[in-house]
């Protein structure tokens with residue numbers, strides 16, 4: 001687990017929700033009444049939360065994802081694959 005400490009430091013929110021997505025994976029979290037997500041950086045694996053980002057119904061994240069790890073600094077336009085389908089099964093609307 002080489003990244004464990006760095007991940008924990010960058011990762012307060014994910015810890016709070018007890019989720020730990022792997023690189024390029026994301027997990028849904030519930031923030032108040034809105035859905036958000038945490039995502040594992042595709043480059044360094046650090047977990048970053050998206051609570052300051054807007055997630056479109058199709059999963060597109062804006063503004064671009066920015067890795068919170070200073071040493072990484074990856075900036076990338078991302079789409080959360082399966083966001084819409086996942087949401088549909090969870091909201092029962």
Ligand SMILES: [Zn+2]
Nearest residue numbers: 041044067072
């Ligand atoms: Zn990164």
